[in-house]
Amino acid sequence: xxxxxINKYLAEHGYxxxxxxxxxxxxxxxxxxxxxxxxxxxxxxxxxxxxxxxDKKQKPELIYLMFHKPVGMITTTDTRKKDNVIxxxxxPERIFPVGRLDVESSGLLIMxxxxxxxxxxxxxxxxxxxxxxxxxxxxxxKIDLGKLQAGVQLTDGKTLPAKVRQLSPNKFAxxxxxxxxxxxxxxxxxxxxxxxxxxxxxxxTLKLANFPEGHxxxxxxxxxxxLKRAVGLKDK
Numbered sequence: 598x599x600x601x602x603i604n605k606y607l608a609e610h611g612y613x614x615x616x617x618x619x620x621x622x623x624x625x626x627x628x629x630x631x632x633x634x635x636x637x638x639x640x641x642x643x644x645x646x647x648x649x650x651x652d653k654k655q656k657p658e659l660i661y662l663m664f665h666k667p668v669g670m671i672t673t674t675d676t677r678k679k680d681n682v683i684x685x686x687x688x689p690e691r692i693f694p695v696g697r698l699d700v701e702s703s704g705l706l707i708m709x710x711x712x713x714x715x716x717x718x719x720x721x722x723x724x725x726x727x728x729x730x731x732x733x734x735x736x737x738x739k740i741d742l743g744k745l746q747a748g749v750q751l752t753d754g755k756t757l758p759a760k761v762r763q764l765s766p767n768k769f770a771x772x773x774x775x776x777x778x779x780x781x782x783x784x785x786x787x788x789x790x791x792x793x794x795x796x797x798x799x800x801x802t803l804k805l806a807n808f809p810e811g812h813x814x815x816x817x818x819x820x821x822x823x824l825k826r827a828v829g830l831k832d833k
Contacts, residue, residue, distance in 0.1 A: 600639040603629060603646070608712025612648055613693055615716050617674070621648060660692055661821050662708040664813040665805060668794075672698045672706065682706060686813050695719060695800075699779055704729070704797030705805040707824075708813070717828035718800065724757070724774040725828065728799035731781055733790040736766035741788045745771060749784045753777060756784060770798070801827040 601609070604618035607627070612618065619636060621627050627634040628647040640646060664686055666672065671681050672694050682694055686708060695707040695715045709715055717723055742763060748756045760772040771781060782792045798805045802823040808814070816824075825831070 600641040603627065603634050603638040603640050604636070605713075606640040606646060607648070608716060610646075610712075612691070612710075612712070613674075614695075614712050614719065616719075617693065618712070658690070659711045660688065660690055660709055661711065661714075661816040661824075662686065662688065662692065662813050663803060663805075663808070663816060664694075664706045664708055665808050665810045666698055666703055666706045667810050668701060668703045671700050672696075682708070685811070696776060697778075698797060699782075701782075702795040702797065703810060704795075705800055705803065706797075707800055707803065714825060714828065714830060717830060718824075719776070721775060723828065725801050726772050726774060726799070727776070727797060727801075728770060728772045729781055729795060729797050730764070730768065730770050731785065731795050732768045732793045733785055734767070734793055735790060737763060737769055737790070741790070742769070744788060745769075745784060749787050751777065751780075751783050751787065756780060767793075 603622065604615040607613060607618040608615045613621065618627070622634050622636055625633050626649050629638050629640065630645050664682060666682060669680060670685060671678055673681050674683055674693050675681060676683050683692070686692070690710060692708045692710045693715070695709060696719045698704060698706050707718070718725055742761055746759055746761045748758050756777065757775050761769055763769045773780065781795055785792050803816070803820055
């Protein structure tokens with residue numbers, strides 16, 4: 598009988614991402630066969646797993662949403678915080694945002710209960726494309742455009758090479774393959790620019806296009822298949 602690590606089990610059964618599962622386990626909120634679970638525990642088909650005292654009888658229906666997050670909204674699963682994305686979507690099933698989008702930024706946010714897909718998109722080792730459009734407070738010099746492309750030395754290391762194209766004197770699109778905290782803002786600040794606005798327009802194969810701000814919708818079957826293929830998952 599094949600077993601899997603408990604954080605992977607929780608992710609695949611729609612509780613949360615693997616990272617959040619680790620936090621729940623460390624907080625003593627996960628039980629394996631009526632004993633508090635430990636990081637690294639193995640789970641098999643005959644085992645019983647509970648979170649916060651609630652049995653998980655079967656896998657939930659997998660939900661995949663895209664949300665155009667407005668500026669000022671917080672990307673968090675903590676519904677006690679004002680203006681959080683979970684309350685904004687109002688999904689009756691438990692879902693979580695895939696990755697971060699800081700409060701001052703807007704744009705495409707994937708929300709799901711598919712922990713396996715979320716982990717593939719978020720994990721740094723996979724280096725998946727995410728595209729943003731930024732407007733800065735002064736015309737961008739060609740030499741600085743080249744620096745953004747080549748990588749900028751930040752306090753937590755040099756950024757990976759990026760694809761950058763200038764859209765107007767103060768506006769550019771950038772494709773990143775990593776997710777350092779507030780990365781684009783810090784890259785621009787390092788070069789002497791202030792970011793006036795920042796919008797995420799694409800995650801892998803999924804594009805925001807003209808979808809209205811503050812709205813959400815379910816992903817089409819083809820969009821889900823394309824995302825899974827892009828991260829190396831088989832569509833079941």
